[in-house]
Amino acid sequence: MNIISLSAFDLGLAAMLVILLSVLTWWLKIGNTRSLLIAGLRTAVQLLLLGHVLRLVFSAGQWYWVAAIMAVMLLVAGYEVNARQHRPFSGWWGYGMGTLSMFASSFSILLVALLLLVQPKPWYQAQYAIPLLGMLLGNSMTGIALSLDRLTESAWKQRKEIEARLMLGHDWNDAISNIRIEALRSGLMPIINAMAAAGIVSLPGMMTGQILAGTSPIEASKYQILIMFLITAASGLGSVIAVQAGARRLFDDRERLTLSRLKSRD
Amino acid sequence: MLAEQPLFQVKNLATLHGGAGFDFSLHPHEVLAISGPSGSGKSLLLRALADLDKHQGQVFLNGQSQATFKPADWRRKIVLVAAESAWWNSVVADHFQELPAEQTLSELGFSTDVFRWPVDRLSSGERQRLGLLRALVLKPTVLLLDEPTANLDENNTLKIEKLLQKYLRNHTAVAIWVSHDSAQRKRLNSKELTLT
Numbered sequence: 001m002n003i004i005s006l007s008a009f010d011l012g013l014a015a016m017l018v019i020l021l022s023v024l025t026w027w028l029k030i031g032n033t034r035s036l037l038i039a040g041l042r043t044a045v046q047l048l049l050l051g052h053v054l055r056l057v058f059s060a061g062q063w064y065w066v067a068a069i070m071a072v073m074l075l076v077a078g079y080e081v082n083a084r085q086h087r088p089f090s091g092w093w094g095y096g097m098g099t100l101s102m103f104a105s106s107f108s109i110l111l112v113a114l115l116l117l118v119q120p121k122p123w124y125q126a127q128y129a130i131p132l133l134g135m136l137l138g139n140s141m142t143g144i145a146l147s148l149d150r151l152t153e154s155a156w157k158q159r160k161e162i163e164a165r166l167m168l169g170h171d172w173n174d175a176i177s178n179i180r181i182e183a184l185r186s187g188l189m190p191i192i193n194a195m196a197a198a199g200i201v202s203l204p205g206m207m208t209g210q211i212l213a214g215t216s217p218i219e220a221s222k223y224q225i226l227i228m229f230l231i232t233a234a235s236g237l238g239s240v241i242a243v244q245a246g247a248r249r250l251f252d253d254r255e256r257l258t259l260s261r262l263k264s265r266d
Numbered sequence: 267m268l269a270e271q272p273l274f275q276v277k278n279l280a281t282l283h284g285g286a287g288f289d290f291s292l293h294p295h296e297v298l299a300i301s302g303p304s305g306s307g308k309s310l311l312l313r314a315l316a317d318l319d320k321h322q323g324q325v326f327l328n329g330q331s332q333a334t335f336k337p338a339d340w341r342r343k344i345v346l347v348a349a350e351s352a353w354w355n356s357v358v359a360d361h362f363q364e365l366p367a368e369q370t371l372s373e374l375g376f377s378t379d380v381f382r383w384p385v386d387r388l389s390s391g392e393r394q395r396l397g398l399l400r401a402l403v404l405k406p407t408v409l410l411l412d413e414p415t416a417n418l419d420e421n422n423t424l425k426i427e428k429l430l431q432k433y434l435r436n437h438t439a440v441a442i443w444v445s446h447d448s449a450q451r452k453r454l455n456s457k458e459l460t461l462t
Contacts, residue, residue, distance in 0.1 A: 164352035167316060168363070169342030169404060178354060255337035256318055 147187025
């Protein structure tokens with residue numbers, strides 16, 4: 001590979017740019033100087049750490065290391081989904097619903113990618129499995145978080161409309177159908193935008209990376225197309241599962257709207 | 267002759283409001299008028315009867331317990347008409363399972379045009395009358411009416427009373443009617459329940 005290795009000097013110089021920006025924010029009294037610096041520091045530490053962990057896992061080549069890293073990724077993504085909700089489900093449901101729907105969608109799509117499409121040897125080879133899962137999780141996390149947030153927020157605001165439908169003998173599924181459709185639409189929006197803009201407005205990150213690493217642009221674009229389709233599927237499937245489970249959870253066994261199962265972060 | 271089995275029967279019903287349990291039963295064509303100050307649990311009683319809130323005790327329709335019905339089937343027979351109607355689509359017609367007869371509409375001062383109207387255009391009185399109509403087309407056995415004439419002038423109030431009394435006469439049905447108006451309760455010739 002004809003990649004140009006980066007020196008500590010290169011990274012230091014790039015870091016100086018962030019530090020200059022933070023001086024600017026301090027001078028303009030924008031008030032987020034501290035969080036900017038901390039976030040910059042986190043980026044450096046987390047990514048370097050990840051680089052070293054991945055190097056070890058790649059060289060060890062054991063499936064259980066791959067599985068362990070995947071589990072950590074999933075749990076963190078599940079936490080993020082819950083943390084982004086304005087009115088999350090209370091108790092384990094809040095965390096479990098996002099995590100389980102991400103697990104079901106991302107891992108099933110990952111298996112399709114590894115076993116049928118990319119077919120590395122062995123199929124769980126970390127070099128392929130972990131970055132692929134990362135992209136699937138990252139995108140379905142956004143989709144699921146947006147659609148669940150929309151679902152619970154709309155149900156809260158439109159509780160009178162939902163109950164009006166229950167009073168007229170609609171079952172729970174009909175009573176919340178408008179809101180469920182809205183929620184799914186908002187979950188799919190980012191990935192539809194990303195596909196529509198890909199290559200014209202934005203040069204997608206993975207393709208950029210492959211080109212920088214010396215892959216031919218044609219190969220890189222084929223990989224990017226594959227990934228785009230996979231993350232669309234994962235994001236869509238995950239949102240459908242999460243919204244369906246979430247919508248049911250808003251009603252009790254007698255199909256009463258049960259908003260007390262949500263907690264508010266006002 | 268033995269007394270008929272009541273059409274609608276409530277035994278020791280405790281609502282979210284708390285307090286003592288309710289016991290009453292209604293035979294076909296009867297009306298139970300409920301009155302009492304705000305906050306005395308009138309709406310919560312209706313919500314419990316429609317199974318929209320958790321509650322204790324038992325409710326029977328034709329001797330069959332609430333718990334044996336699918337929730338949506340129960341609510342199609344025991345229909346609650348809330349004090350403020352809510353509308354979830356933009357056009358009036360989309361809220362009706364079937365359209366009521368033209369004569370019924372004209373009795374309430376509407377033409378068939380009303381179904382094409384956007385919901386935004388409706389006044390509060392129109393909403394209240396149409397909210398009742400969309401419930402009546404379901405042919406409920408028990409009508410739970412939460413102040414169905416609160417936003418109406420005297421003329422429209424009388425029209426609604428007439429319409430409901432005609433419905434109760436012509437169907438094997440009962441109504442539980444929350445009303446603050448003592449003259450109205452007298453006109454309904456009903457059983458009375460006062461909450462405190």
